[in-house]
Amino acid sequence: MQPIRLPLKDYTTENPITVTEDTAIDELMMLMEGAGVRHLPVVGQGQVVGIISDRDIRLFAGLSDAEKYQVNAGEIMSPNPLTLSSTTPLEEVALIMSEKKVGSIIVVEEDQLYGIFTATDALNALIEVIRKDK
Numbered sequence: 001m002q003p004i005r006l007p008l009k010d011y012t013t014e015n016p017i018t019v020t021e022d023t024a025i026d027e028l029m030m031l032m033e034g035a036g037v038r039h040l041p042v043v044g045q046g047q048v049v050g051i052i053s054d055r056d057i058r059l060f061a062g063l064s065d066a067e068k069y070q071v072n073a074g075e076i077m078s079p080n081p082l083t084l085s086s087t088t089p090l091e092e093v094a095l096i097m098s099e100k101k102v103g104s105i106i107v108v109e110e111d112q113l114y115g116i117f118t119a120t121d122a123l124n125a126l127i128e129v130i131r132k133d134k
Helices: 025-035 054-060 090-100 119-133
Strands: 039-044 047-053 083-085 104-109 112-118
Touching: 025 039, 025 054, 039 112, 047 054, 047 104, 090 104, 090 119, 112 119
Parallel strands: 083 104
Antiparallel strands: 039 047, 104 112
């Protein structure tokens, strides 16, 4: 059986919602809940500088309102998120995500944010591939 060579770009969520390092935690929670997403890329000076997951938000959700005003995206983000080219083969992406135990990857095209690829996107790709084989 021939290996299937699918580019990451075909399964990436394009133009994801992004935030800046000074975005307040309450706004992060509202954005995630409102859009139904679990990851937000953090951008600064035109580049992705970090990523925030719903897990990061939950760690701070119990803070008092006064304490929440003192916490922003830059303080809770994971800096230097894993970034791959939109042309990276999907098989390679899945292997990297599994090995590094990450739930999302920032996808770039010509060094600019193209989108985000999450574990949910990976499952949707798997479903599509399996259904094509039947």
